[in-house]
Amino acid sequence: MTIINVLLPLAIADAYSYLLPDELHAEIGDFVEVPLGSRKMIGVVWPDDGAKPPIKTTKLKAVIAVVEMKPLPLELIKFLNWVCDYYISPKGMGLRLVMNVPEAIGVVKNIDAVRMGTGQVERSTKARDQVLDICEGGETFRKSDLAKQAGVSVAVVNGLLKMGALSMAQMPKFAKFKVPKTDHNLADLADDQHAAADAICQAVAAQKFETFLLDGVTGSGKTEVYFAAIAKAIEQGKQAVVLLPEIALTVDFLQRFENRFGVEPAPWHSGLAKGARERVWRAVASGEAKIVIGARSALFLPFDDLGLIVVDEEHDGAYKQDSGVMYHARDMAVVKANIGKFPLILASATPSLETYLNATSGRYTHVVLDKRHGGAKMPHVRSIDLREHQPESQKFLSEPLITAMKAKLALGEQSLLFLNRRGYAPLTLCRACGHRIACPQCDAWLVEHRFNNRLMCHHCGISIVKPTKCTECEAEDKLVACGPGVERIFEEVELLFPEARIELLSSDIQMNVDEIQRRLNAIAAGECDIIIGTQMIAKGHHFPHLTLVGVVDADLGLENGDPRAAERTYQLLNQVAGRAGREQKQGMVLLQTYMPQSPVMRAMIAQDREAFYKAEAYGRELANLPPFGRLASIIVSSKEQKKAFAFARTMIEAAPKITGMVILGPAPAPMGFVRGRHRVRVLARAPKGFKMQDWLKSGMLTLKPVGDLKVQVDTDPYSFF
Ligand SMILES: [Zn+2]
Ligand SMILES: [Zn+2]
Structure with missing residues (x-):
């Protein structure tokens, strides 16, 4: 008997010790079944971090069985340990991010199927012949699939089985992912794209850790460049993963991929059905799925041999997980690439300040695409000062914006009104x-x-x-x-332009993926004159007839106490502006604002990105805010506000006093009352490079919340509500 550590996918800080009976063999990474209280659970054999004191073997329970499947790769274990240390999360919660497809743990069993039999058909009918024709080639089929393909009822198939013309067989539960064809449909790359692709492909071929910022305006062809890098990784026998904000993971994008590589990629997102999740998880683990296109959680799939990560729209706030292990997928992608020793591409038209500074300081390799291809020009951007051009009472569109929309309508071109407010x-x-x-x-x-x-x-x-x-x-x-919310803007536009075809796109209007895609296609085909939409319209969609973008409230989001508010507003406005004029026609963007002199508006109008980053970096450096300082947010919540305040104060008292460290609070959080609980916030700000995690663990986090008190720690907060 030997002692092994087994980590269970529960909210527990560390692995438990178990006895491994002599007749069983298990290595680090193996999945094992163990007793836990009166239950049985599956966990993973975890490396010993040497922190635990020796345990008496008489107290230990024994491993029940070793699950017959490929062990978790050591690199993934190292990665999970790193992530959980950084975000001060129980390791078991990290493992849960990987093991969240319980069906995929264990051997996959074949399923029942039918194939051509040796028996004679008693009486030939059209329906029977149709079934047998399909089976001619000797393939196996699920009964229901065969019936569907032949256009007959399952009863026909059953009849043929009974007379022996078909026989029962076994087939794999899941269809295989095909190997992408790296030269299936090569795009004609422009010179700057070629140079960018070459630089990245070299790093892919060398399989060394290097972070690239692929920095290019909307329409500059970033996707083709990283597709070239993916092709290179596949040629090296490696897997690749493309991360996208969930909202940008559209049928359109997957189709674009399929057009380039001739096969479907493995998709990974929250809308995936159970069977599809199991199929992708297993295919990623076995190495059969070469390319995954997924939301942030795809980072935690058990890749067999990953050789490239692409984080598209790297600046997007959707990469931050806001509950459980509060990881930021872009930052953790850098960690993962470093552990696995392979390159990483961060792509954006408006990089986050963090990434931008890393690129301009030389820490990341800065690859710039600054031309729009296909002859499209950058849009003209102008502000409309709402202090001068007040909309009518209870109305929200100013006269200059309405005039511009009228002109576009007369020309038969499309306008888009953007307001990031549902309802x-x-x-x-x-x-x-x-x-x-x-x-x-x-x-x-x-x-x-x-x-x-x-x-x-x-x-x-x-x-x-x-x-x-x-x-x-x-x-x-x-x-x-x-x-106003978008529904109200819709009402106003209907009154102004009774003859126009108007389309409202907002994430809370119940639509399934197909319906959304149908509407987007209709807009792209020009079957609509005015589009009104929230953030969901800002992402990647290509509308060739769109030449005017009106931002109803460009100031929205600027004043909300979030250190990244200006940056986010700038990124969002740029993304929306990028929808205008992507074909030959010049686009125009009109920003309705009460603050035309704010740095965000000035940078938008001058299209002077560098000036914006410079001003933003200067302001944050002065205030010691990220990336020039480190923040940690501690939210204490309880049904009683007094209790939350009292506990937050004892936490602060327990914290080691450090020069340069500033502790703000306790104060009611900006959202001080949520779901019936009072929230009290403490914000700690430290100089760059300070070990925030150690400081928290040696002080504040030594206190255990009791009763209904809850403490949520975020070591790199992106949300400040
Ligand atoms: Zn009243
Ligand atoms: Zn509420």
Whole structure:
């Protein structure tokens, strides 16, 4: 008997010790079944970190069985340990990110199928002949697939089985992923694309760790460049993964990939059905799936031999996980590439300040594509000062914007109105008593959604039927909608342009993937004059007839206490602006703003990105904010605000005093009340390079919350609500 460590996919900090009976053999990374209390669970044999004192073997339980499957790669184990250390998360939660497809653990069994038999057909019919024709080649089929393909009922197949013309057989549960053809449909690369692709392909061929910032405006052909790098990785026998924000993972994008490589990629996202998840997980582990295109969690798939990571739209906030292990997929992709010793591509038209500074300082290799290809020109950007051009009362579009839209409509070209706010109105107010209708369990106003006549909280999701009288003073018909959401803009546009074809795209309007794709295709085909949309419209879609983008509220998001607010607004506005004029026609972007002099607006209008980054970097350096300093956010929550405050104060007292460290709080978090719990925030700010994790672990985190107290630590916060 030997003692081994087994990590279980639970919220536990470390691996447990178990006895391995002599008749079993297990190495690090092997999946094993072990007893836990009265349950049985599957965990992974974990390396010993030497931290635990020796244990008496008499107290240990024994491993029940070793699961027959490929062990987890050592690099993945190293990666998980790194991620959990960095984000101060229980290691078991890290393992859970990998083992979240329970069906995929264990041997995959074949399934029942049918094939051509030796028996005679008693009486030939058209339906029977159709089935037998398909089976002629000797292949095996699922019964239902065969019937479907032949256009007959399953009863016909059963009949043929009974007479022996078909026989039962076994077949693999999943269809295989085909090997991508690296030279299937080579794009004609322009000179700058060629140079960029060559530089990256060299690093792929050498299989060394190197981070590239692939920096190019919308339409400059970044995708073709990283497709070339992927082709190189495949030729080297390696796997590659492309990470995208979930919202950008469209059928369009997967199709683009298929056109280039001649086969379907392995997709990975939250909408995947159970069977499809199992298929991808297994195929990634075996090395059969060469290319995965997925959302942030694809980083935790058990790759057999990964040789390249691409993080597209690297600046996107969707890469940060906001619960459980609060990892940032872009940052962890850098760690993963470093552990695995292979290159990494971060692609963006508006890189995050962190990445931009790493690239300009030489830490990352900066590859720039600054031309739009296919003859498209950069759009003209202008601001509309709303102090001068006030929209009419209860209206939100200014006269210059309306005039521009009229002109486009007359020319038969498309306009897009962008407002990153779902629903009809963000606030409902009583004109009699001034009461504002708030969520009963959050610090948030209820947002009116007129299409279903409800008021809804965008934080916790509760909704109520829109009341007809004030919930406070009971006055009838005194409730008014304040401010615009996209539904309200839709209403305004309908009145202004009764003859126009208008399309509203917002993530909360219930549409399935096919429906969204159908609408996007219709817009691209020119079957619509005016598009109104939220953030979902900003990503990657290609609308050749679109020449005017109007941003209804360019200031939205600028003043919310988030150190990255200006950067995010700038990135979002740029992305939206990039929708205009992607073909031969010149595009125009109009920004409605009350702050035309803000650095964000000035940089947008001058299209002067470097000036924006410079100003932004200067401001953050002065304030010691990331990437010039480090932040950690500690949120203490409880049903009683007093308890949360008291615990936060004891945590601060327990923290070692360090010069240069600033502790802000405890203070009510900007969202001080969510889902019925009071949230109190402590923000710690330290100089760059400071070991924030060690400092937290040696002080604040030595205190264990009791009762209903909860503590959430984020060592690199991106969300400040
Ligand atoms: Zn009232
Ligand atoms: Zn709420």
